[in-house]
Amino acid sequence: xxxxxxxxxxxxxxxxxxxxxxxxxxxxxxxxxxxxxxxxxxxxxxxxxxxxxxxxxxxxxxxxxxxxxxxxxxxxxxxxxxxxxxxxxxxxxxxxxxxxxxxxxxxxxxxxxxxxxxxxxxxxxxxxxxxxxxxxxxxxxxxxxxxxxxxxxxxxxxxxxxxxxxxxxxxxxxxxxxxxxxxxxxxxxxxxxxxxxxxxxxxxxxxxxxxxxxxxxxxxxxxxxxxxxxxxxxxxxxxxxxxxxxxxxxxxxxxxxxxxxxxxxxxxxxxxxxxxxxxxxxxxxxxxxxxxxxxxxxxxxxxxxxxxxxxxxxxxxxxxxxxxxxxxxxxxxxxxxxxxxxxxxxxxxxxxxxxxxxxxxxxxxxxxxxxxxxxxxxxxxxxxxxxxxxxxxxxxxxxxxxxxxxxxxxxxxxxxxxxxxxxxxxxxxxxxxxxxxxxxxxxxxxxxxxxxxxxxxxxxxxxxxxxxxxxxxxxxxxxxxxxxxxxxxxxxxxxxxxxxxxxxxxxxxxxxxxxxxxxxxxxxxxxxxxxxxxxxxxx
Numbered sequence: 170x171x172x173x174x175x176x177x178x179x180x181x182x183x184x185x186x187x188x189x190x191x192x193x194x195x196x197x198x199x200x201x202x203x204x205x206x207x208x209x210x211x212x213x214x215x216x217x218x219x220x221x222x223x224x225x226x227x228x229x230x231x232x233x234x235x236x237x238x239x240x241x242x243x244x245x246x247x248x249x250x251x252x253x254x255x256x257x258x259x260x261x262x263x264x265x266x267x268x269x270x271x272x273x274x275x276x277x278x279x280x281x282x283x284x285x286x287x288x289x290x291x292x293x294x295x296x297x298x299x300x301x302x303x304x305x306x307x308x309x310x311x312x313x314x315x316x317x318x319x320x321x322x323x324x325x326x327x328x329x330x331x332x333x334x335x336x337x338x339x340x341x342x343x344x345x346x347x348x349x350x351x352x353x354x355x356x357x358x359x360x361x362x363x364x365x366x367x368x369x370x371x372x373x374x375x376x377x378x379x380x381x382x383x384x385x386x387x388x389x390x391x392x393x394x395x396x397x398x399x400x401x402x403x404x405x406x407x408x409x410x411x412x413x414x415x416x417x418x419x420x421x422x423x424x425x426x427x428x429x430x431x432x433x434x435x436x437x438x439x440x441x442x443x444x445x446x447x448x449x450x451x452x453x454x455x456x457x458x459x460x461x462x463x464x465x466x467x468x469x470x471x472x473x474x475x476x477x478x479x480x481x482x483x484x485x486x487x488x489x490x491x492x493x494x495x496x497x498x499x500x501x502x503x504x505x506x507x508x509x510x511x512x513x514x515x516x517x518x519x520x521x522x523x524x525x526x527x528x529x530x531x532x533x534x535x536x537x538x539x540x541x542x543x544x545x546x547x548x549x550x551x552x553x554x555x556x557x558x559x560x561x562x563x564x565x566x567x568x569x570x571x572x573x574x575x576x577x578x579x580x581x582x583x584x585x586x587x588x589x590x591x592x593x594x595x596x597x598x599x600x601x602x603x604x605x606x607x608x609x610x611x612x613x614x615x616x617x618x619x620x621x622x623x624x625x626x627x628x629x630x631x632x633x634x635x636x637x638x639x640x641x642x643x644x645x646x647x648x649x650x651x652x653x654x655x656x657x658x659x660x661x662x663x664x665x666x667x668x669x670x671x672x673x674x675x676x677x678x679x680x681x682x683x684x685x686x687x688x689x690x691x692x693x694x695x696x697x698x699x700x701x702x703x704x705x706x707x708x
Contacts, residue, residue, distance in 0.1 A: 194221040194553060194595055195233060200327045203305070205320065210311035211252055212320060216327045217302045218272070222598060224296035225276075228519075229336055229616050230261055231413055232291030234708060235329040236504050236647065237308070238427055242319055244475070246427035248504070248647025249325070251285040252307035259334070259408065263293055266307075274301025282708075285309075286504030286647050289332070289410070328423060330503065331413040332708065333618050335516050339367050340405060341523050342514045343383075344686040351526065353390035354686035355514075358382035363523045366511065369406050372398040374632070383633075389669065389690045391633030398632050401641045403508075405515030409642075409707050411508055414594030414619050416491070416499065416704035418463050418551070419484035424499055425464075430476050432653025436495055437464075438698060441477050445469045451479070452490040452698065460571075460700045461590025462490050463551060483551020485593040487625050492698040493665035496628050497655035500706045501645030507660065508707035509640065510629040510691055513671045517622070517685045519615025527685050529614045529621035529672070530565060534680040539609050542569045543596065544587040553593050556600045563603050565612035566623040567592045568677040576678065584678065591624050591675050591703065622683035625703025626690075627672040630660075633692030636667030644708065666694035674701040 197218050204213040214237055223231050237249035255264035263278035265271045271279040276295050281288040288306065292299060310320055341363040344350025348360055357364040357379055364381045366372070373380045375395035385391055403409065425433055434441055437451035449468050453459040463483035471477050500506050508516075517529040526534040534540070541563040548555035557564045571589035572580050583589070597619065598611040607613075614621050621627065631637040641659045650656050654663055661667030669691040673683035681687075695702075 195329055195331055196220070197235065197327050197329050199302075200325060202320070202325060205317070207317045210309065212308040212310055213305050214249070214308050214325060214327065215303055215305050218290060218304055218329065219298065219300040220331055221298045223292050223299040224617065225261065225292040225294050226296070229334045230291050231331060231333050231617060232289045232410070233329045234287055234289055234332050234410065234503070234505065235327055236287030237306075237325055237327045239313070239323045239325045241315065242322065245429060246326075247313065248286060250309050250312040251281055251288065252309040253281065254283045254285050255279070255281045259289070261291070261293065268307055270303065270305040272301030272304035274299060277301050284504065284644060284646070286644070291334070326427070328503075330420070330706070332410040333413045333516070333616050335405070335409050335411060335512070335616050337406065337408045338520050339365060340515045340518065340520050341365050342511060342686070343523065344527070345523055345525050348384060351681070351684045351687040353383050353386060353688040353691065355381060355383050355688070366404050366406055369400060369404050371400045372404070374398065383688060387689070389693045390688060391692050392635065396638065398638055402632070402638055403512055403640070403642045405509070405512040409508075409512055411512065411516050411618055411707045412705045413617065415487040415591070415625050417484060417594065418481040418486050418488045421488045421499070422464060422479045422481050424502060425479045426476070427502075428476060428649070428653055430474065431651065432649060433477055435653035436498060438490075441466065441471070442473065444471050444473055446471055446477070460489065461486065461588065462488065464488065485553025485595065486551040487591040487594055487620070487703050489591050489625055489700055489703060490698040491628065491702045491704045493628060493661060493668050493695070494654055494663045495698065496704045496706070497657070497660055498649055498653060499704060501655035501657055502647060502649055503706065504645050504647050505706040505708050506642060506644045506657075507628070507630050507640075507668070508705065510631055510669065510671055510688070512707060513621070513627055513629050514685055516616055516618050517614045521615070523686070526681065528680065528683050529685055530609050530612050531615060532609065534684060537680070539563055539605060540680050541565055542585065543567055543592060544585070546596070551593055553595050554599060555593060555596060557596050560600070561602060563605060563609060565597050565610060566683065567620070567675045568623040568673060568680070568683055570675045573676050573678045589676070594619055621672050622685065623673050623677065624675055626670040626674050626699075626701045627705055628668055628702055629671050629691070630667060631669040631692045633669065634667045634694065636661055637669075637692070640667065664694060669693040670702070676701060
């Protein structure tokens, strides 16, 4: 007979580690190891999960990517390996493995990918708030090299990110105006409008009739043609998942708080080696808030050996100043991957034919009555529950704040009132205004992804650089290098070569800078953090 015993531990919960619901209206709590099989080295992790505004419709579904970390006796946080993968590919049906449980939530499904670094919980039908208690997953702790006794002393965190599934299918990239569209946008050569991606086969980029092409008015567009986008490069035809919101400040803090001190130093800009950290706004290397980045630590009492404890007072606010090394490290740590610029266009536009000068909520930039910037907030700024102001008309994007980089020196004051920096991901869905569609009111993409036009740059893998084109859809394994960097082969490296920017930002002065097809910085190998850079990952 197998030896079996039960016990409970004090658990650490998603995000604030105190059980409060913060970023993305997602809460995972009541985490415990409820059962241990010491013969097979399997432990059952149990938790509750709730998130708002979820759906399964005729097009797609949202879901939550969950994963777990445990703390070793040496004080290091390591990734939990799951025991069993689901049979078959994701298909919106429940594929909960044997001995796992999707909990008691009605119309819920679970899918565990073959890597077994985490899993998805999602609706199988309906919409609204999703709540499931007593979700259970099996931890194969034999892979971690820890003893039964060590397991009993190991705190465990279950973390999660809200995601949106983008189904398989054809779609268009670029603008119907072709070479006369947004700067460096894709088109079908020589002037045949948008280019349709019909498969994951390789794609020639060249001045050949019917080939994919984009202009090169600056080096940020692409390398010299001809070149081929390999078949292995994710083009968006095959299904994928993408984060519903940009990474929040609290999610970045939770990432930092699972690293050791050396790894933490690689992820922040301030010197955190001493007990006193004068520039305690660690991402902006300053002693005061800069452009709404709210990642902080204590000024004193940090020691010099143990990890620093990080905090944020705006947990749901999208985190800016994300370097490419930040983005890749978070992806590897979470078992996810970066997205490509072709996937960005698919996630924004969907399968339909593009509009001229299209924004991600399906309107043209000339349709000004369906574009509205947020000026300020009603409620606690950065809480995730604040409401957008103005409170009348369409308010669905964050842009026009501050002075755009190309206007520095030309203007002495911003054109618009209000703040300078990003907003919380959920702000546009917290209230619905006017008599227009929910999609326009919330600024959601065709598939339901938020803030793909405005707020922060979408840092994507580019087709315009050799190192970008070598990218494959390999996902992270949950472990970083000793220096805190990602170590997945065929991803753009720490210097950012092979990555670029899409989607417009909070400082974009006009809606034209938010257009889906715009590629003026799509091949921008910028290694350091930038005030406009956010983080959105895929699977």
